[in-house]
Amino acid sequence: MARLLLWDIDGTLVNAGNVAAEVFDQAFEEVTGIRPAERVRMSGKTDPQIATEYLEMYGLVDQSELLERIMELLARNLANQQALIAEHGEVLPGVAELLVHLSCEDSVTQSLLTGNILPNAYVKLAAFGIDHYFDYEIGAYGSDDIDRTKLVPIALERSRRLRDRHYAPDDVWIIGDSENDLRCARAGGVRCLLVATGRSSVVELRGFGGEVVVESLRDVDAILEVLAR
Ligand SMILES: [Mg+2]
Numbered sequence: 001m002a003r004l005l006l007w008d009i010d011g012t013l014v015n016a017g018n019v020a021a022e023v024f025d026q027a028f029e030e031v032t033g034i035r036p037a038e039r040v041r042m043s044g045k046t047d048p049q050i051a052t053e054y055l056e057m058y059g060l061v062d063q064s065e066l067l068e069r070i071m072e073l074l075a076r077n078l079a080n081q082q083a084l085i086a087e088h089g090e091v092l093p094g095v096a097e098l099l100v101h102l103s104c105e106d107s108v109t110q111s112l113l114t115g116n117i118l119p120n121a122y123v124k125l126a127a128f129g130i131d132h133y134f135d136y137e138i139g140a141y142g143s144d145d146i147d148r149t150k151l152v153p154i155a156l157e158r159s160r161r162l163r164d165r166h167y168a169p170d171d172v173w174i175i176g177d178s179e180n181d182l183r184c185a186r187a188g189g190v191r192c193l194l195v196a197t198g199r200s201s202v203v204e205l206r207g208f209g210g211e212v213v214v215e216s217l218r219d220v221d222a223i224l225e226v227l228a229r
Contacts, residue, residue, distance in 0.1 A: 001107060002108075003109070003173065003228075004165070004167045005175060006113035006155055006175070006190075007112050007113065007114070007134070008112075008113060009114045009116055009124055011092075011195075011199065012092070012176050012195055013092060014089055014090065014092060014124060014128055015092060016127070017084075017085060017089040018088065019078075019081050020078065020124075022081075023074060023077045023078045023081060024036075024050060024051070026073070027051075027074045038057075044178030046148050047071065047074060047142040049115065049147075050115075051071065052146065054070075055067065071117060071143070074117065082123055085123070085128075086128060089127065090128075092216065093216045095130070096130065097220045098224070099133045101224060102133075102224070109135055109163075110135065111134050111135045111136070112136065112141070113139060113174055115141075116141060117142045121136075121139070122136065138159045149180075149184050149186075149188075151184055152187060152189075152190055153188060156188070169188075170190075172190035173190065174188075176192070176193075178194075182205075192210065192211070192212065193212045194213045195216060195217055196213065197216050212226055
């Protein structure tokens with residue numbers, strides 16, 4: 001049976017360390033002249049949503065050109081920090097093995113559904129050498145919509161238009177680490193595997209209503225079995 005797997009990045013495939021948060025601070029400061037005094041919670045949010053929350057913090061939310069410039073700098077600055085991401089971050093347990101197994105399955109297509117803007121999604125995965133497993137063109141990103149719950153239909157439309165692949169809702173899995181990943185899956189009517197390697201524990205993820213929740217992706221055989229259901 002055909003499967004489309006839409007992976008989240010941060011907390012699910014990789015832990016990119018604090019580099020991305022620092023890059024946000026830098027971009028915000030370069031554009032507004034203000035060094036953010038505190039950080040917004042980033043988990044499960046889109047990059048433009050995070051930047052908007054920073055702008056709100058300083059009463060600058062009406063200035064959409066600021067948002068655009070922050071996004072540009074975010075992409076440029078993160079690309080410059082790729083070596084630091086590799087140094088301070090990690091691929092999460094089981095991920096490397098799982099990606100290899102799934103890439104050998106002809107019926108499985110792997111792409112991304114992430115709050116990262118597309119260039120940053122690529123930079124983070126390339127930092128760890130796991131960038132070649134994903135069909136980027138059919139993914140959906142923070143650069144496509146500030147509202148993450150709008151992203152599943154975007155990915156499905158791209159699959160149809162660019163690959164002539166028509167997936168039934170049960171053939172599509174979101175794999176993520178946050179309540180927002182679950183919200184995306186619900187909004188898009190697709191399935192959701194949640195993994196507690198990000199900011200939320202198994203208990204919290206179950207509390208959000210996640211039906212398939214695992215501690216980590218370490219047990220590759222068990223995960224493959226879940227995704228084939
Ligand atoms: Mg995440």
